[in-house]
Amino acid sequence: MSAGRHFLQIPGPSNVPDRILRAMDYPTMDHRGPAFADVGRKVLDGMKSIFKTESRVVIYPSSGTGAWEAALVNTLSPGDTVLMYETGHFATLWKALAEKLGLNPVFISSDWRSGADPQAIESRLLEDKTHEIKAVCVVHNETSTGAVTPVDKVRKAIDAAGHPALLMVDTISSLASVDYRHDEWGVDVTVSGSQKGLMLPPGLSFNAISEKAIRAEETAGLKRSYWSWKEMEGPNEKGYFPYTPATNLLYGLSEAIDMLHEEGLDNVFARHKRHGEATRTAVQTWGLEVLCKVPEHRSPVLTAVMMPEGHSADNFRSVALQHYDMSLGNGLSKVADRVFRIGHLGDFNDLMLCGTLSGVEMGLRDAGVPCTQGGVQAAMDVLGGKFRSAKAAA
Ligand SMILES: Cc1ncc(COP(=O)(O)O)c(C=O)c1O
Numbered sequence: 001m002s003a004g005r006h007f008l009q010i011p012g013p014s015n016v017p018d019r020i021l022r023a024m025d026y027p028t029m030d031h032r033g034p035a036f037a038d039v040g041r042k043v044l045d046g047m048k049s050i051f052k053t054e055s056r057v058v059i060y061p062s063s064g065t066g067a068w069e070a071a072l073v074n075t076l077s078p079g080d081t082v083l084m085y086e087t088g089h090f091a092t093l094w095k096a097l098a099e100k101l102g103l104n105p106v107f108i109s110s111d112w113r114s115g116a117d118p119q120a121i122e123s124r125l126l127e128d129k130t131h132e133i134k135a136v137c138v139v140h141n142e143t144s145t146g147a148v149t150p151v152d153k154v155r156k157a158i159d160a161a162g163h164p165a166l167l168m169v170d171t172i173s174s175l176a177s178v179d180y181r182h183d184e185w186g187v188d189v190t191v192s193g194s195q196k197g198l199m200l201p202p203g204l205s206f207n208a209i210s211e212k213a214i215r216a217e218e219t220a221g222l223k224r225s226y227w228s229w230k231e232m233e234g235p236n237e238k239g240y241f242p243y244t245p246a247t248n249l250l251y252g253l254s255e256a257i258d259m260l261h262e263e264g265l266d267n268v269f270a271r272h273k274r275h276g277e278a279t280r281t282a283v284q285t286w287g288l289e290v291l292c293k294v295p296e297h298r299s300p301v302l303t304a305v306m307m308p309e310g311h312s313a314d315n316f317r318s319v320a321l322q323h324y325d326m327s328l329g330n331g332l333s334k335v336a337d338r339v340f341r342i343g344h345l346g347d348f349n350d351l352m353l354c355g356t357l358s359g360v361e362m363g364l365r366d367a368g369v370p371c372t373q374g375g376v377q378a379a380m381d382v383l384g385g386k387f388r389s390a391k392a393a394a
Pocket residue numbers: 012063064065066090139141142143144170171172173193202
């Protein structure tokens with residue numbers, strides 16, 4: 001057991017702030033009693049402001065995978081074709097889930113080094129003259145690679161192709177960290193989870209749903225019960241749930257919504273962006289390569305760093321854990337042991353980033369990974385720039 005706080009720098013679950021821990025440390029209440037309705041209404045309404053939607057939000061007591069399944073089973077029928085994009089490990093898992101449900105995913109392959117290409121989506125939709133494709137599914141922030149897909153451009157690509165497919169977006173690791181606009185970008189189902197930008201423990205997941213998605217539910221033939229949006233609707237209108245909700249996580253969610261609005265969503269997004277930039281500057285100074293090749297797709301939430309040939313990312317991570325009590329994200333499936341991931345999301349500030357990058361820099365040295373020292377200093381110069389430019393302007 002080490003003294004001081006463990007550094008949990010995986011790209012989610014993220015650190016849970018004390019304020020949220022305290023909000024959850026409250027007696028569990030009768031989820032069918034009068035006091036609960038206030039909590040239920042507050043979180044169901046409050047989440048609309050986080051997704052930026054006037055339409056409905058559904059909250060499940062489940063991990064994000066449940067919300068992936070819910071998005072598909074509420075809108076689609078067995079054998080439906082869905083267009084998915086291989087941005088990385090999580091996009092691949094969503095595709096596998098679609099297959100298991102009896103859907104027919106068409107997968108646009110990629111090298112895991114960028115977000116989805118709207119042009120490739122448009123071309124594929126243009127080929128689909130008979131509108132066999134019922135939904136386009138993309139991952140906004142691909143947590144396995146640190147690449148962001150420009151969802152607004154995907155919407156434009158669908159419109160430019162004149163295609164009626166639903167647009168579904170996984171924001172499990174981007175919501176409340178990266179700018180996201182469900183209504184403005186014409187998204188039909190947004191999928192999310194509690195354990196990343198919302199700063200909660202794992203255990204809640206979400207679907208934000210458009211009017212078009214609600215209409216699709218009327219004819220969707222896939223079987224559903226637990227995930228049914230319809231079952232949720234009546235109880236949700238009064239602030240309740242059709243089954244036992246994760247009461248104490250909802251107390252935490254209520255606090256998280258308040259915290260995000262107190263800081264201001266735009267400030268939250270700017271903070272994440274700055275931390276992404278400072279981290280990438282450190283990586284560049286170390287002489288290492290960021291996995292995401294497209295500069296404008298690089299994630300404000302996490303940075304996946306490639307190891308030099310012949311060096312094991314997992315060995316380095318284990319050294320960082322043993323020597324500095326810091327957990328870093330591992331490389332998943334195709335990039336296992338080839339990359340490590342630095343999470344810089346959620347309840348996170350400049351000094352936490354400096355501590356994290358110091359741990360990485362010392363860990364790289366200890367593990368004998370060839371790199372140039374000075375990355376932390378370079379990151380500090382980026383972080384301090386904010387105050388220098390404010391002084392110059394004064
Ligand atoms: C982008 C993305 N999608 C889906 C998932 C799966 O969510 P869960 O593990 O909560 O089921 C994750 C988990 O990290 C993720 O990052």
